Amino acid sequence: MDESQFLNHSKWDCKYHVVFIPKRRRKVLYGELRQHLGTVFRALAQQKESRIEEGHMMRDHVHMMIAIPPKYAVSQVVGFIKGKSAIHVARVYGERRRNFVGQHFWARGFYVSTVGRDEATIRAYIRQQEQEEERLAQLNLWR
Secondary structure, three states: OOOOEEOOOOEEOOEEEEEEOEHHHOOOOOHHHHHHHHHHHHHHHHHOOOEEEEEEEOOOOEEEEEEOOOOOOHHHHHHHHHHHHHHHHHHHHOOOOOOOOOOOOEOOOOEEEEOHHHHHHHHHHHHOHHHHHHHHHHHHHOO
16 A cells, blocks of 8 residues: 555655546446446556556546556546547447447546545545445435
8 A cells, every 4th residue: 555666766656536527427337338447447557557546436437546657647647548448438339329429438627636645535535435425315315
């Protein structure tokens, strides 16, 4: 958890909390697609020498904690993951589902924050996203 990693001339521990959504926040991240995207994200992150430490896919957004070496910009790695996974989704699921328009699956932006010393808090937050969403939905039933 608190282990630094090494490049040729540097020692680093750069972790980020990243959140992004599908276009128009479609509720499409369920079932087969949701289970399949985790392995796709991990393989793509590995191509940029990054590692997804923690991740959870909600109904309409993705949370992940990712370790990115300092030689890559965060936007470069997240853009690579979103772009290549959109291509993969279009190729694998595009013929079966009408909602995928070409290779534009993810919305343009993303949220990112540095993890720093709050790593355990961020990990717990990512793991408990689904329970929190259910709790808020229950509260809204009484309004």
